[in-house]
Amino acid sequence: MESKELGTATKKNNKNFNFIDGIRCIAMITIVMEHAISLDIYHPTDKLGILIVCAWTQLIKFGTICFFLLAGFLIGEKFMVYTPAEYMKRRMGTTIGPWFFWSVVFLLTMLANDLVKAVKFSGGDFGPNYAADFMEHLRAVYLFSNFWFIPNFLICIGILLLFRKYLYSNLFGAILLLLTLFYTVNIYFEWIEPRHSVALFGFIFFLWLGAQINKNLKQFDVFMNKVPYLLIIFLLLVFFVLGTKEELYLTTVKSTDPYNTLRITNIIYSLLCFALLYKIKEIKVISFLKPRETTFGVYLIHFILVASLLPMIFVSLKFSVATLSLGELVLYQFGRFVIVYILTYLIVMGINRTKASWLVGR
Template sequence: MTTKDIAKNYDFIDTMRFIAMIGIVMEHSSPFLGLKLDNLHDQIIQTVALQFIKFGTIVFFILAGFLIGDKFNDYTTKQYLGRRLHTTFRPWLFWVTVFILLFYIDEAVKYAKGSDSLGFTHPLIFIFDKIHFIIVQTSFWFIINFMLCITILLVFRKYMYSVVFGSILAILSLFYSVNLYFDWIPTGHTTALLGFVFYLWLGVILHKYFAEFNSWIKKRSFAVLLIAVLITFAISCAETINLIHLGSTDSGNTLRFTNILFSFASFLFLYKYCNFKAIEKLKPRSMTFGIHLLHHILIIIFLPMILRPLHIVYANETAWSLFFLQFAIFTLIYGTTYAIVYYIGQSKKWKWSVGQ
């Protein structure tokens, strides 16, 4: 494979990020998320509904590492981090501020109707609580963790291609996999600050040996890659069910060992078979970051305004109703977010806020 052919294949990044973002938005908008179901039948439906879209975060980190590898020799550590802060952190900070303002508007409406309002009676407690919620419990955690992971990689850039360094990062990630069974530290994947550096590193290594990777993946058949996805999907579901029965409060954690394997298998399958030309018409390169920033705002602030009048309470619905509702809500959230990001991107003044 020539250098020109390899460069041309970089288009796979936009396609795969776009597909991964679909999975992330569907998971975050799923009515199953955080719901405790009692019987095995319902737990299986919930697990399957959430697991098949669970590859997104790890795939995102691998792709981001690949891009770091691509720019590794073009920028110093300071230049690269400065560029990232300008193009990534500035939009993030803007939408975090918007998120907080929307929370205050909601509080103002409650206050005007005579309800108790922590935002007005104890404003400092309220704002710190919301900042913690946004940064730790929503998709906004990703940028903070992402910047930390990039910083760690670049600080140790002279060891970037070291197998020993990569092994240390892998052990750190696997620590969180084991921790799910022992609860040594909080298990939420959003607090696993060192758990995702390995996947950035893996992306860097993928870039370095991209020609060899292409040669290897070319020899893998559709059947082999599909079977790998199906097997890892099945064992990921089995581990989730097992963690539920063990009383885990985070049974669907992204850093479950079986989900790591599922994410790797999904990456390989998506790379070889899902580079759809039709996706290019949806402008994945310019849209994906904005969708990431805005979708959770719609889920937290605006989705309840739609569900409440319809008297939809997740806890009162059957598992099968929630299964189909997951796709309906995703379509609503993703379509609306896409439209908002698209129109913001048309504004010369504000397109920076969605990474354009």
């Protein structure tokens, strides 16, 4: 989800980077799809309904880890070229500005909604506890929406920069893996806030792993060419089932975040998805969506439409999601995704044609 690094592969190595466009585009589609489905208003109580929700979320739950792997792959060489200060200056210049702008837009949509409610129902009075409500809005935007990614990513990058001389150390990688596994175990025990969006040190390992793939790309390519598709697909199915079962269990025990990205089954499932997409290399239809030009913008804007536009569209239909049949529910959820993705894509492409293209990382 980075702007420049995910936007432009290194030209001199372009022949080796064909897989990047396919992975980043599919990963972003799954992230938009996950955010667009309305788990917040659909709470099935029957076993079949719960199973369907868990299976669907597990199926599309590989995007975030794939993005960290891609980011690590693309920045590995740059750590050796730029000083820490130079790299962070470039990163802040191309990423923070667009991220801050759209996060403020999202916050303003929340405040505008509060204003409308206050004027309509309370004569313009926001109430005595609005300061607390405002703080909750800040938490919602910067900790529990898509905007968590960039601060978390920059913290991960900062840590790798501090220890960059150990970037290719297996011991360092093992330490980072232990940090990730701490968050994995914490999903069950909740010693600290368990949601993956606040797992500050939970994703550094995947950046490190991506850098190792970059460094050993020829060997990795030879290895992946030897691994049969059927084996990868079989393992994917196994961990899809195990991941769904883990979500079912966490749902049963009332986990705070039963669909957490850092569940051990989902980590392995995500790595297998990355391996399969890498082995496929090029998906020609993906080029039509121009992922290099649109991925960062879609990431920045889509959640605003999910939170602000979709409620306005569907509230007028006046139906209860809980009463929908299985077929109707699938169409409803897929419709939400299609609306959000197409509108977001069109907005990003429109911005790309203006002088404000920096707002989507161009």
